[in-house]
Amino acid sequence: MPKGTSRRARAQKKIVKEPMLFDRMNYTYLLAALVLILGGFLGMYIENEFLGWFSLYIAPIMIIGGYIVVAIAILRKSDKNVQSGELS
Secondary structure: OOOOOOHHHHHHHHOOOOOOOOOHHHHHHHHHHHHHHHHHHHHHHHHOOOOOHHHHHHHHHHHHHHHHHHHHHHHOOOHHHHHHOOOO
């Protein structure tokens, strides 16, 4: 170990601040999608009837809507990346 460098100084040099993969809005969309998907499956479970109105019409729409929101959350670009000219 070279003199003059402590463990803390070496540990701080290794830390590289990388930008987050998603923006706060993306995580909000993912949370909304999770609520939709779980709500749809929970609604089908609670009704527990094969030909029930909710489990036959509403719950599948909620589940598919949740998956669509997941796709939107993944594909949505951050406003910061668009303004800075980053197109990756």
